[in-house]
Amino acid sequence: MSKLVQVTTSVNGENVSRGVEPRTNLVDFVRYDLELTGSHVGCEHGVCGACTIRLNGNIVRGCLVLAVQADGGTVETIEGLSESGKISDLQDSFLSRNAGQCGSCTPGMLLTADALLEENKKPTRTEIREYISGNYCRCTGYEAIVDAIETTSKKRQGEG
């Protein structure tokens, strides 16, 4: 085991400081060290998007960023986003459109969809598909997820 490095970061608004091995990636840090298991781990090489986390405001692959790189930064996980109520309408749409199913991809999908709707308030279905193309879902065939994101966007525009 290599020397532990002290990491101090804000996670969902709470300051945490832990000694971590440099090889620990960010998603394992939040899951094992902080016991925030809402972020999932799928492929561990950046393909599936299940581990999507916000680092310094931007969505990233939690498996492709080291925990030591979050030192001095801000981390937001699905737990923080969920508890803040910021995406409750998106979560309701996922539920009513049955866009969750097994739930493995759902936290990553929600974080990605939230980032999309911040950047682009009225995405087309094609834009939604392109934006979530880095998040794999093996249940829904994506149609329900695209529906849920589109519904949320329309509701936020007062068109729902």
Added chain:
Amino acid sequence: MKPAAFSYVKPATLGEALGLLSKHSGDAQILAGGQSLVPTLNMRLSAPDLLVDINGLDELSGVKLEGNHIRIGALTRHVDIENSSVIAEHCPLIALAMPHIAHPAIRNRGTFGGSIALADPAAELPACICALEAKIEVVGKGGERKIAAKDFFKNLFDTDLKDGEIVTAVEVPVVTPKTKLAFDELSRRHGDYAMAGLAVTAKMDDKKIENINICFFAISATPVLAEGAAKILNNGIMNDGSLKKAIEQLESDLDPLPDLYASSALKMHYAKELLKRNLGNWIS
């Protein structure tokens, strides 16, 4: 899988980073965006003793217009290039390529210099900078040097970078009103690795084509310039006949390497189709 154990250091200056790379020659790897390095660590395809995290070197970041070229710092993240008005206005070829590079979460971390230094054969940016006749600035213990993009990419994941050297920036010429550009790629899904891709730059003066660079990626071990096809199109007004000849010429210009998804013959078909689709609409 989880990476093998390594030590980690985040230098505050470029000099410190170069010192560390020189001291730990062969055992250290540079961590920039990490979007290609970390997967290889996770899969234990790579197990360096030391990671030198250059993300603290702010001087390596940013896009600057400097006269007739743009200087793109190596540590500039894809997302910042995608959102850069300087790139959109003065180097639209790179702006066209950006949405094809992986996915938003990866573009938020991945860096311009990292893509160049890695030299993935399916990567968009190496082909763009070859087509643009860009220059790559590197620095090492022996000092700075600039390398023409077409001389930089040597083989599969192999470049002209010497041990201990770091890519610091890429100098890209700005477009003029006569510049013509094209960028396109074929992939199984948006954001996936390209099965074949094309970046083209040219000067069009009163319909006459000059200085055309036709660069393919995901075809060979490195970006490949179709020089024979360029020769056919240069110094003439393109028509259906000359474009057809240029497309046929690709049989001699390219020697596609098959990959998991496409045979050599299929890649040749894709390359021809890309040239047809993208240059066909230049014919007026």
